[in-house]
Amino acid sequence: MTEEEVRFEGIFFPKQILSPEMLQEVREEFTFKEEDVLILTFPKSGTNWMIEIICLILSKGDTKWIQSVPNWDRSPWLESISGYENLKNKEGPRLISSHLPIQLFPKAFFKSKAKMIYIIRNPRDIIVSGYFFWKSTNLVKRPESLEQYFEWFIQGNVPYGSWFDHIRGWLPMRDKENVLILSYEELKRDTRSAVEKICQFLGKKLEPEELSSVVENSSFQVMKENNMSNFSLLKGLHLGDTGCLLRKGTPGDWKNYFTVAQAEAFDKLFQEKMADLPQELFPWQ
Numbered sequence: 002m003t004e005e006e007v008r009f010e011g012i013f014f015p016k017q018i019l020s021p022e023m024l025q026e027v028r029e030e031f032t033f034k035e036e037d038v039l040i041l042t043f044p045k046s047g048t049n050w051m052i053e054i055i056c057l058i059l060s061k062g063d064t065k066w067i068q069s070v071p072n073w074d075r076s077p078w079l080e081s082i083s084g085y086e087n088l089k090n091k092e093g094p095r096l097i098s099s100h101l102p103i104q105l106f107p108k109a110f111f112k113s114k115a116k117m118i119y120i121i122r123n124p125r126d127i128i129v130s131g132y133f134f135w136k137s138t139n140l141v142k143r144p145e146s147l148e149q150y151f152e153w154f155i156q157g158n159v160p161y162g163s164w165f166d167h168i169r170g171w172l173p174m175r176d177k178e179n180v181l182i183l184s185y186e187e188l189k190r191d192t193r194s195a196v197e198k199i200c201q202f203l204g205k206k207l208e209p210e211e212l213s214s215v216v217e218n219s220s221f222q223v224m225k226e227n228n229m230s231n232f233s234l235l236k237g238l239h240l241g242d243t244g245c246l247l248r249k250g251t252p253g254d255w256k257n258y259f260t261v262a263q264a265e266a267f268d269k270l271f272q273e274k275m276a277d278l279p280q281e282l283f284p285w286q
């Protein structure tokens with residue numbers, strides 16, 4: 002373990018922003034309101050895209066909120082010290098982000114009616130996205146090469162642990178009526194239909210022009226230019242000069258980085274670990 006990371010129940014987390022004691026408190030003591038909306042992801046699955054979409058839905062397409070408040074304050078990060086404090090004191094319905102695996106998630110959720118959207122993404126693209134992101138932050142030990150990060154990822158030795166365990170942990174929740182599972186790939190393929198699905202899940206009725214504003218203002222290009230959404234405010238604090246959240250935004254970018262041997266090794270591992278799950282849950286396969 003390096004000085005940049007903290008380990009809790011065998012999983013490592015970015016240091017600086019949380020502690021084992023608060024992770025324990027979050028699991029045992031955090032409570033939900035029925036009107037809360039949760040965005041749950043393995044890091045680099047499209048968390049901040051979903052934050053933008055939901056903020057716009059809740060604002061009926063009005064861009065004032067997304068243009069004036071940083072995304073981490075609009076949807077505080079449950080397992081960060083500042084996000085946790087913010088959430089505990091927040092009045093009214095809350096938008097909450099988390100990357101926690103199911104076994105570390107607040108116990109109260111499993112008896113609550115709070116709604117959760119879980120985003121899944123091709124893990125190969127998560128590897129590439131994570132490599133470029135984490136190597137430009139001071140939150141974890143920086144990978145020296147994609148090859149090294151690939152190895153760490155398949156061993157589950159990356160922030161928030163094994164992607165396979167994360168997915169296997171959360172997918173059994175898919176039949177609950179307060180849980181919606183969406184893939185990054187379907188969001189990308191037909192954003193408007195995916196936004197309609199999210200509106201229906203949240204019980205929000207939008208006019209066609211409001212829906213168009215949600216789709217347009219949560220697009221990669223618009224988010225990349227919005228300083229409240231693109232993490233540029235974190236430069237010098239947690240992100241280096243080359244660091245960026247909105248890097249490429251393209252499904253399948255892994256093909257530009259994986260070697261043939263890595264692609265084959267990953268296919269084999271995916272088969273070994275996920276073959277027993279319904280394959281339609283993985284629309285990139």
Ligand SMILES: Nc1ncnc2c1ncn2[C@@H]1O[C@H](COP(=O)(O)O)[C@@H](OP(=O)(O)O)[C@H]1O
Pocket residue numbers: 042043044045046047048049050126129130131219220221222224246247248249250251254
């Ligand atoms: N509006 C948008 N459209 C498409 N991809 C988006 C997006 N907003 C963020 N992303 C992508 O989501 C990934 C970050 O995920 P997270 O928010 O969970 O950290 C990045 O992937 P890439 O690094 O592949 O570009 C980022 O570009």
Ligand SMILES: CCc1ccc(OS(=O)(=O)O)cc1
Pocket residue numbers: 018044045048073081140235239
């Ligand atoms: C508080 C800054 C910060 C750092 C890293 C993050 O990771 S992720 O984009 O959610 O995966 C988020 C916020």
